Amino acid sequence: MRPETKGAGTSMDEEPILSVNNLAVSFDTYQGEVQAVRGASWHLWKGETIAIVGESGCGKTVSIQTVLGTNPKGVGRVKSGEILFHGENLLEKTEKEMRAYQGNKMSIIFQDPFTYLNPTMTVGDQIIENYRQHRKATRKEAESRVLEIMRLINMPSPEKNMRRYPHQLSGGMRQRIMIAIAIICGPEILFADEPTTALDVTIQAQVIDLMNELRAKLNTAIVLITHDMGVVANMADRIYVMYAGKIVEHGTADEIFKGSAHPYTKGLLGSVPRVDRKTDKDLYSIRGSPPDLIAPPPGCAFAARCRYAMNICVKTEPEPVNLGDSGHFSACWLNHPAFIRKASEKQGTEARHG
Amino acid sequence: MGNDKLLEIQDLKVFYRLDAGVLKAVNGLSLAITKGTTTGLVGESGCGKTTLGKSILRLHKPDEGRILFKGRDIWTLDRKERKQFHKEVQMIFQDPYASLDPLCVVSDIIAEGMDIHGLYSGSERRNRVLELLRLVGLNEGHANRFSHEFSGGQRQRIGIARALAVEPELIVCDEPISALDVSIQAQIVNLIKQLQKKMNLSLLFITHDLSMVRHISDQIAVMYLGSLMELAPSDSLYETSYHPYTKALLSAIPVADPEVERGRKRILLAGDVPSPINLGEGCGFSARCAYASEICVSIRPELREREPGHFVACHNVDIINQ
Numbered sequence: 002m003r004p005e006t007k008g009a010g011t012s013m014d015e016e017p018i019l020s021v022n023n024l025a026v027s028f029d030t031y032q033g034e035v036q037a038v039r040g041a042s043w044h045l046w047k048g049e050t051i052a053i054v055g056e057s058g059c060g061k062t063v064s065i066q067t068v069l070g071t072n073p074k075g076v077g078r079v080k081s082g083e084i085l086f087h088g089e090n091l092l093e094k095t096e097k098e099m100r101a102y103q104g105n106k107m108s109i110i111f112q113d114p115f116t117y118l119n120p121t122m123t124v125g126d127q128i129i130e131n132y133r134q135h136r137k138a139t140r141k142e143a144e145s146r147v148l149e150i151m152r153l154i155n156m157p158s159p160e161k162n163m164r165r166y167p168h169q170l171s172g173g174m175r176q177r178i179m180i181a182i183a184i185i186c187g188p189e190i191l192f193a194d195e196p197t198t199a200l201d202v203t204i205q206a207q208v209i210d211l212m213n214e215l216r217a218k219l220n221t222a223i224v225l226i227t228h229d230m231g232v233v234a235n236m237a238d239r240i241y242v243m244y245a246g247k248i249v250e251h252g253t254a255d256e257i258f259k260g261s262a263h264p265y266t267k268g269l270l271g272s273v274p275r276v277d278r279k280t281d282k283d284l285y286s287i288r289g290s291p292p293d294l295i296a297p298p299p300g301c302a303f304a305a306r307c308r309y310a311m312n313i314c315v316k317t318e319p320e321p322v323n324l325g326d327s328g329h330f331s332a333c334w335l336n337h338p339a340f341i342r343k344a345s346e347k348q349g350t351e352a353r354h355g
Numbered sequence: 356m357g358n359d360k361l362l363e364i365q366d367l368k369v370f371y372r373l374d375a376g377v378l379k380a381v382n383g384l385s386l387a388i389t390k391g392t393t394t395g396l397v398g399e400s401g402c403g404k405t406t407l408g409k410s411i412l413r414l415h416k417p418d419e420g421r422i423l424f425k426g427r428d429i430w431t432l433d434r435k436e437r438k439q440f441h442k443e444v445q446m447i448f449q450d451p452y453a454s455l456d457p458l459c460v461v462s463d464i465i466a467e468g469m470d471i472h473g474l475y476s477g478s479e480r481r482n483r484v485l486e487l488l489r490l491v492g493l494n495e496g497h498a499n500r501f502s503h504e505f506s507g508g509q510r511q512r513i514g515i516a517r518a519l520a521v522e523p524e525l526i527v528c529d530e531p532i533s534a535l536d537v538s539i540q541a542q543i544v545n546l547i548k549q550l551q552k553k554m555n556l557s558l559l560f561i562t563h564d565l566s567m568v569r570h571i572s573d574q575i576a577v578m579y580l581g582s583l584m585e586l587a588p589s590d591s592l593y594e595t596s597y598h599p600y601t602k603a604l605l606s607a608i609p610v611a612d613p614e615v616e617r618g619r620k621r622i623l624l625a626g627d628v629p630s631p632i633n634l635g636e637g638c639g640f641s642a643r644c645a646y647a648s649e650i651c652v653s654i655r656p657e658l659r660e661r662e663p664g665h666f667v668a669c670h671n672v673d674i675i676n677q
Contacts, residue, residue, distance in 0.1 A: 056536040157626075171627040172400075201399035201563065203624045206607035210623065228537050231566075231609030234616045254613045272541035276566040276608045277615065279590055283548070284570065286541035290506045 016088070017044040018189055018222060019068070024082035025246075026063050026072070033295045037063040039246035040082070045190065050216060050223040052237035054230070054269070058291055060246040061226045065192045067092075069107055070099035105135040108183035112195035114175035118167040124178045125163030132185045150181045153218070154211060173204035177211070184215060191216075194226045209235050230273050234258060239328075242266045245292055245302035248321075252329035262324055262331035265303045301334070309335055360423075361525055361557050362388040362411065367420035369406050376633035380406040382581030383420070385658065388525065393551060393558040395572030395589070397565055397604075399628055403581040404561045408527045411559065412446055413437075424525070442472050445523040447547075449530035451510035455502035461488075461513055462498040468521040487516040492546060508539035515546065525557045532567065544571055565608050569593055574664075577601050580631055580639030583658055587665040597667040597676050600640045638670070646671045 026038040038060040045051055053061045066072045068084050070091065084091040086106070091099070111117045119127055128150065129143045138146070144163075151159030154177045167175055176196065183191055193212065197205040213236060216223055225236055233240060233254070240257045242250040242265065250263040261267050271285030289306040292298055298305065304314040313334055321330040322337055334340055369381040380403040388394050398404050409415050411422060413429050421428050424440060432440055445468075448454035455464055462484045469475050475483050485495050491512040502510055511531060518526050528547065532540040548571050551558055562568050568575060568589075575592050577585045577600065585598040596602050603622040610616055624643050638644070641651040650670050658666040669675070 056538060173627050201628070202565065202604060202607045203399065204627065206609075206621060206623060209609065210621075229609070230537075230611035234611050234613045235609045258611065258613055268538060270611060272538050273611050274566045274570040275610060275612070276569060276593065276605060277610055279593070280570065283545045284541040286545055287538040288542070290508060290539065 015046060017046050018087060019045040019224075020083075020085040021064065021068065022083050022085070024064065024067065024084065025080040026060070026067050027078050027080055028076060029078065030295075036246055036294045036297055037077075038067070039294075039297065041243065041246065041248050042082075043241050043248060043251075045222050045224060047189070048216070048220045048222055049238045050225060050236050051239045051241065052225040052227060052233045053241045053243055054227060054233055055243035056228055056291060058294070059243045060294075061243050062194055064243075065109070065194065065224060065226060069103055069109060069192065070094065070096065071103070101135070104131045104183070104188075105186045106188055107190045107192065108186070108188045109192040109194060110176070110179045110183050110196050113199050114172065114179045115167060117179060118175060120167055123164050123166055124170065124175075128163070128178070128181050128185055131182050135186050146185065147181070150185050153184075153215070154181050156181075171204075172200055173207060176200060176204075176208055180208075180211065180215070184219065184221065187219065188221055190222050190224060192224045192226070195228075196225070197232055198227070198229070205232070212236065230258075230270055242269070245297060246294060247302065247332065249303065249333070250329075250331045251321075252324075253327065256324075256327065256329045260329075262329075262336050263303075263333045264307045264309055264335070266331075268306075301332075359390045360387045361390040361425065362559075363423040363426075364407075364411070365421045365423065367407070367410060367422060368418045369403075369410055369415050370418045373632065378632045379581050379634050380631065381410065381417075382634070382639075383655070384578075384582055385420075386576055386583065386586065388557050388559060390524070390557055391555045392573040393548075393560055393571055395568035395575040396559060396561045396578060397563060397568050397575060398578035399563060401628055401631060402578045403631070404563075404578055405529055407578070408446070408529045408559065408561050411525075411527055412444060413440065438472070442468070442521045443523050444525045444527070445518040445521065447511075447514050447518050447526060447528040447531045450534050451507050451514055452534070454514055455510055457502055460499050460501055461493075461505075464502070464513060465516045465520050468517065472521055474521065483520070487520055490519070490550070491516045492542075506539075507535050508542060511535060511539075511543050512546070515543075515550070519550065519554070523556070525559070527559045527561070529561045530563070531560075533562065533564065540567065547571065565604060577604065580628065580634065582639060582655070583666075583668060584640065585665075585667050586658060587662075591662065591665050597661055597665070597672050598640075598669050599644050599646055599675055638668070646675050 021043050023040050023042055024038055025040050028035040028037055041064060055061050067079060079092055125147055128147045132138060132143050132146060147163055148159050151163060156162055156177055197208050200208060209232060227233060237254050239253050241248050242263065244265050250261065250266045257266060261270060268285060268287040272287060274284055287306050292302050300315040300317055301319055304310040311334060319332045319334045321332040323330050324336060364384060364386045367381050367384045371378040371380055396404055406415060410417060429440060465484050465487055466480055469480060484498060488495060488497055493509065493512055532543050535543060544567060560568060560571055572589045575587060575589050576583050579600050585596060585601045596605060603624045606622045626643055629642050637652040637654060638656050641647040648671060656668045656670045658668045661667050
């Protein structure tokens with residue numbers, strides 16, 4: 002197991018509250034076995050925010066669905082690995098046992114709040130439903146708890162709004178309701194699957210601020226899943242970069258944004274234009290598209306799109322290489338000690354000859 | 356801005372009449388697009404961007420105002436001129452999955468416009484399709500495939516090839532990248548930018564992505580509830596924006612750099628965009644504006660030139676930018 006340091010505000014000696022070790026999940030389809038997650042490990046400490054970053058189809062959503070036990074049985078198949086929540090392996094739990102965790106100790110907010118809210122129930126009732134599922138409370142007690150939560154999420158006129166239906170609320174308000182449902186039982190982990198992608202920028206800014214505020218107030222750990230590097234820069238302490246079902250780089254936010262080592266991470270960061278900078282050059286773009294996970298390539302999955310790819314990249318898969326002691330690692334042959342040695346030797350001889 | 360205005364929108368109003376009242380999707384908007392330049396149109400969802408784009412394509416009849424293409428009102432064209440107009444103005448759509456016919460092979464999708472306008476036939480038509488495929492970064496082997504065999508980025512390339520097939524002068528790009536993954540977005544934006552330069556196209560690039568639009572546009576129009584708040588050359592807008600809405604919008608975009616983010620002050624707008632149904636007389640932004648005064652609620656501000664080429668529609672612009 003790789004030792005990873007934690008984000009700001011957490012102490013080193015604690016155990017992570019969630020450890021995902023070498024998780025592999027496949028889907029059996031008519032075309033063959035789609036290897037959505039292919040041995041990914043990541044860890045979460047109390048009260049920190051981590052981000053899992055990657056493009057669609059890289060396995061980020063499947064990973065957290067598996068943690069939450071919401072992967073439909075018989076479709077998704079866990080091939081290997083363990084998911085330890087306070088030392089207990091969640092993969093060994095039955096569906097019924099998992100229900101005590103879902104929405105209680107762990108909860109999730111989704112990208113599109115309109116699809117996930119029930120159109121026939123008032124939003125207040127939907128928040129109450131989750132609360133009474135896990136806590137013994139009369140309706141009256143639950144209602145006062147809902148009002149408390151509504152105030153916590155800065156909902157304007159909570160008494161009025163809790164009696165409304167989802168279609169009467171705007172997108173930003175609906176996302177607040179989703180957050181209220183997720184946090185009413187005081188979860189230890191809040192999963193956020195593209196929480197702001199469907200929102201306008203001004204509303205996105207409100208939701209980011211709200212989530213950062215809640216994390217500070219409630220000390221809830223957040224697992225943020227997104228492809229928007231700007232949102233990541235605003236929220237995450239640590240970042241896992243995922244590509245084709247594997248974690249290809251990990252580091253603190255500063256390490257990833259200032260000194261990313263993996264060509265894929267560099268490409269992701271380079272392909273986003275910065276609003277605070279002017280460029281006349283073309284955007285850095287990663288050529289091609291992600292590999293087919295029915296038949297993943299034998300070597301590095303990124304090799305076919307990588308402009309630095311070498312012979313070894315196509316043949317042999319690179320192991321994660323630690324960069325320093327902070328837990329920053331990158332799974333790329335360019336970071337391998339043998340390659341760096343060879344490259345510096347070559348540079349040395351060139352310097353001598355030149 | 357010069358005299359060679361390819362497209363001129365004059366005080367355009369497009370209303371939808373609903374049971375709940377009148378929705379003023381475009382409410383007195385004026386904008387000109389110069390030949391060979393890219394205009395970025397930004398705004399939040401529901402601000403009327405797409406309605407404006409469709410109006411330019413002659414898909415919505417304006418309630419008031421005019422749209423001039425090459426100096427002619429597009430609603431006074433006769434049948435023959437109309438056909439020519441539709442050849443010269445093309446569109447690239449947001450959703451590359453919904454905008455390609457699943458029953459047609461790629462070569463037929465691309466050639467449909469050429470067939471309608473009788474541009475090429477026989478081997479010439481075939482060669483032109485292959486040339487277009489290469490131009491957008493696909494290869495000849497793709498010509499006989501169906502659209503479901505392609506990824507989102509490749510489909511968007513097909514959509515671009517289709518728009519280019521009839522040699523248009525103006526292309527309306529309605530959120531052409533928002534359905535794509537980040538690494539693919541950059542590919543498509545680079546491609547559109549290169550083609551624009553190469554073929555001297557004029558583009559209207561509709562988007563909500565303010566960082567992407569800076570990268571591609573010569574001038575940027577900021578839209579809110581059916582009217583323009585600010586219109587300026589691209590760099591001028593990002594360096595000094597005058598309108599409080601533009602300021603808030605720019606500050607709301609997260610920058611992919613934690614260090615910059617820690618030092619940045621964000622202007623948070625309270626609440627949501629108000630409903631555009633039965634909108635009042637005043638400035639559309641007044642309900643969320645920190646500087647709103649009495650005049651803002653009663654009279655709609657006109658776009659006024661503050662610097663050469665930089666227009667702002669705000670009553671209190673001088674007070675705000677002291």
